[in-house]
Amino acid sequence: MNEEIIDLVYIVAAVLFIVGLKFLGSPASARKGNIISSVGMAIAVIATLFTKGLNYELIIGGFVIGGVIGAVVARKVEMTSMPEMVALFNGFGGLASLFVGWSALKNEPSPELFFLATVFLSILIGGLTFTGSLLAYGKLSERISGRPFVYMGQRIVNSSILIAVVVCAVLFIQNPADQNWLYLAVGLSLLLGVMFVLPIGGADMPVVMSLLNSFSGIAAAAAGFAIGNILLIVAGSLVGASGIILTNIMCKAMNRSLSNVLFSGFGTVSTSSGPVVEQGEVKPMSADDAYYVLEAASSVVVIPGYGMAVAQAQHVVKELQELLEKNGAEVVYAIHPVAGRMPGHMNVLLAEADVPYDLLLEMDQINPRMENFDVAIIIGANDVVNPAAREVESSPIYGMPVINADQAQTVFVLKRSMASGFAGIDNPLFLKENTRMLFGDAKESISTLVSEFKS
Amino acid sequence: MDIINLVFIFVLAIFLGVELINKVPSTLHTPLMSGSNAISGITLVGALALAGSDNAMVSMLGAVAVGFATINVIGGYMVTDRMLAMFKKKEGGDGK
Numbered sequence: 001m002n003e004e005i006i007d008l009v010y011i012v013a014a015v016l017f018i019v020g021l022k023f024l025g026s027p028a029s030a031r032k033g034n035i036i037s038s039v040g041m042a043i044a045v046i047a048t049l050f051t052k053g054l055n056y057e058l059i060i061g062g063f064v065i066g067g068v069i070g071a072v073v074a075r076k077v078e079m080t081s082m083p084e085m086v087a088l089f090n091g092f093g094g095l096a097s098l099f100v101g102w103s104a105l106k107n108e109p110s111p112e113l114f115f116l117a118t119v120f121l122s123i124l125i126g127g128l129t130f131t132g133s134l135l136a137y138g139k140l141s142e143r144i145s146g147r148p149f150v151y152m153g154q155r156i157v158n159s160s161i162l163i164a165v166v167v168c169a170v171l172f173i174q175n176p177a178d179q180n181w182l183y184l185a186v187g188l189s190l191l192l193g194v195m196f197v198l199p200i201g202g203a204d205m206p207v208v209m210s211l212l213n214s215f216s217g218i219a220a221a222a223a224g225f226a227i228g229n230i231l232l233i234v235a236g237s238l239v240g241a242s243g244i245i246l247t248n249i250m251c252k253a254m255n256r257s258l259s260n261v262l263f264s265g266f267g268t269v270s271t272s273s274g275p276v277v278e279q280g281e282v283k284p285m286s287a288d289d290a291y292y293v294l295e296a297a298s299s300v301v302v303i304p305g306y307g308m309a310v311a312q313a314q315h316v317v318k319e320l321q322e323l324l325e326k327n328g329a330e331v332v333y334a335i336h337p338v339a340g341r342m343p344g345h346m347n348v349l350l351a352e353a354d355v356p357y358d359l360l361l362e363m364d365q366i367n368p369r370m371e372n373f374d375v376a377i378i379i380g381a382n383d384v385v386n387p388a389a390r391e392v393e394s395s396p397i398y399g400m401p402v403i404n405a406d407q408a409q410t411v412f413v414l415k416r417s418m419a420s421g422f423a424g425i426d427n428p429l430f431l432k433e434n435t436r437m438l439f440g441d442a443k444e445s446i447s448t449l450v451s452e453f454k455s
Numbered sequence: 456m457d458i459i460n461l462v463f464i465f466v467l468a469i470f471l472g473v474e475l476i477n478k479v480p481s482t483l484h485t486p487l488m489s490g491s492n493a494i495s496g497i498t499l500v501g502a503l504a505l506a507g508s509d510n511a512m513v514s515m516l517g518a519v520a521v522g523f524a525t526i527n528v529i530g531g532y533m534v535t536d537r538m539l540a541m542f543k544k545k546e547g548g549d550g551k
Contacts, residue, residue, distance in 0.1 A: 017494055018471065018475065020490075021472075021475045021476065021479075021490075021491075022475055022478075024479050024483060024486070024487055024490060025475075025478040025479050025480070026480070027480070027482060027483060027539075027542045027544075028544070030483055030486060030539045030542065031536065031539040031540060031542075033490075034486070034490050034532065034535045034536055034539055035536070037490060037493070037494060037532070038493070038532040038536075041493070041494070041496070041497065041499075041528055041532070044497070044500050045499060045500060045503070045528075048500045048503045048504065049503065051503070051504055051507075053507050054503060054504065054506070054507035055506050055507040055508075055514055055518075058506045058507075058514055058517070058518040058521070059503055059506050059507075059518070059521055061518060061522075062502075062506065062518050062519075062520075062521030062522040062525055063521065063525055065522050065525075066521065066522040066523065066524065066525025066526040066527075066528075066529065067525050067526075067529045069526050069530070070525060070526040070527070070528070070529035070530030070531070070533065071529050071530065071533060073526075073530050073534075074529070074530040074531075074533035074534040074537065075533065075537075077534060079538070079541075082485060082489075082534075082538070085489075085534065086485070086488055086489050086492060089489070089492050089493075089526065089527050089530050089531055089534075090492050090495075092523045092524075092526045092527050093492060093495045093496055093498070093523075093524070093527045095523045096496065096498045096499070096502065096520045096523040096524035096527060097498050097520075099502070099516050099517070099519050099520035099523065100498050100501045100502050100505065100517070100520045100524075102516050103502070103505040103508075103512075103513050103514075103516035103517045103520060104501070104505060106510060106512050106513045106516065107505060107508050107510060107513040114458050209488065210488070213488050213491065213492060216492065216495045217491065217494075217495045219495075219498075220495045220497055220498045221465060223498050223501055224461075224501065225461055225465075227501050227504075227505075228461070229500065229501050230461070230464055231497060231500055232497055232498060232500065232501055233461060233464055233465050233468065234464060234468045235494050235495070235497035236495060236497065236498075237465050237468035237469045237472055238468060238471070238472040238475070238491070238494060239472075239491040239492070239494050239495040240469065240472065241468075241469050241470075241471075241472025241473045241475075241476060242472055242475075242476040242487065242488075242491045243488075243491070244473075245473060245476045245477060246476075246484060246487070246488065249481070249484075335481070335482070337481055342484075342485060342488065343481070343484030343485060343487075343488060344481060344482060344483060344484030344485035344486070344487070344488075345485060347481070347482040347483070347484070347485065348485045348486070348538055348541070351538070351541040351542045351543070352541050354541075354543065356543055356544050356545035357482050357542050357543070357544065358544055358545050359545065360482055362481055
């Protein structure tokens with residue numbers, strides 16, 4: 001096939017990617033959109049295979065190994081492990097861009113300045129996406145501690161690494177024959193990825209996931225510039241834009257700037273600031289009492305957080321929802337944008353448990369109606385329902401938009417113990433007059449409620 | 456191709472991406488991430504040509520890139536499909 005035809009196929013592929021993303025705009029058409037996008041990918045790859053002078057043995061080898069790994073992981077992964085899996089795949093995307101850039105460089109006997117600069121970008125961004133995503137994977141899967149790792153002079157160290165990379169870039173571009181600068185830059189960009197994710201704690205993971213997602217797209221676009229492939233540029237920038245928007249949404253949902261998330265190691269700096277404003281006592285409640293309140297309730301809102309994922313409680317929650325509905329109550333779910341460890345984490349878990357997506361309400365939809373709900377059940381969420389964000393100016397999360405669970409008639413908090421949330425911030429919600437604590441594993445507590453309803 | 460043309464396309468694609476993604480509801484953010492991740496596996500297309508080089512170093516690096524990009528593409532699309540298959544509307548509910 002000659003190059004013009006391949007380029008025409010690339011245009012079709014780009015259109016399919018765009019249409020596919022457009023269809024992702026609604027849950028009803030989203031699955032179709034993903035299939036359209038995958039068709040775009042398939043025809044782009046098939047057309048490329050007709051390029052003259054390919055080494056099919058190596059390509060088939062790569063296809064088989066990569067395809068088997070991808071397919072097995074995609075089929076086996078648990079829905080609760082979705083954040084770490086997305087992080088891992090993201091890292092592989094970055095690594096692929098690094099290798100494409102590197103390979104293109106070796107393939108070019110007399111590189112020009114623009115080529116060198118874009119190759120360098122694809123290697124740098126690809127490299128830091130790879131190690132950053134691997135570290136995020138480690139933190140999310142709890143292979144390593146999810147607590148932020150902060151030390152004195154962190155910003156200075158990170159900035160120095162970045163400057164060193166730029167210096168390597170300049171030295172390398174001036175003298176492309178000397179590859180040592182390139183290797184040093186590869187090493188430094190891998191290091192930068194680690195250093196950049198280290199200070200970020202579990203609760204801030206949605207931001208980092210979005211940002212790394214964006215980087216993997218930008219790295220692909222940079223590789224596209226390097227090898228002069230328009231399809232890589234278009235597809236890469238679509239992904240880059242998507243990640244940037246998600247990052248922005250996540251930052252807004254926490255009322256923090258991106259640099260604050262990236263550099264401040266939330267919760268470690270300002271834990272002991274401010275006096276305890278709220279006075280009151282924690283009122284524990286038995287499952288029996290909870291059952292009587294729920295039985296009388298005519299409207300219930302469920303507010304899930306990361307704790308629901310940890311306890312794998314989504315299926316029993318769905319069971320409770322059905323029993324409450326049978327009992328005549330209205331049940332909805334309120335999802336905070338940063339609940340869980342990645343954007344949309346709670347929605348996927350509840351979808352897995354067969355909860356219809358039209359019952360999942362966003363923060364802005366639920367807050368104006370909150371006082372009309374008889375019961376708010378908080379399952380493993382903490383900071384996203386913390387009224388201190390509205391009321392206590394000295395609180396580190398003051399100003400963050402939260403779900404106003406405290407305005408419901410009665411609030412049930414399902415919690416393992418009285419330990420404070422991830423960020424180590426006191427939650428006055430637990431001390432409010434209308435709050436009852438249901439201590440224990442969320443899954444067990446809800447199972448108990450479910451069996452009370454059944455008996 | 457002219458550098459300026461490539462940059463032109465890049466800028467337009469970013470704007471298009473922003474317009475498209477802004478319309479994605481938050482309930483679909485996880486599938487959006489994994490689906491866009493699969494799209495970023497488009498580097499596969501670049502890796503294919505490089506894997507065919509006569510230079511052993513180039514083709515080896517290219518082949519490794521083919522492998523990783525394929526994981527991204529196959530795994531990304533499959534897992535996104537798995538997730539999206541689970542998103543259901545309320546049975547018998549009114550259509551939107």
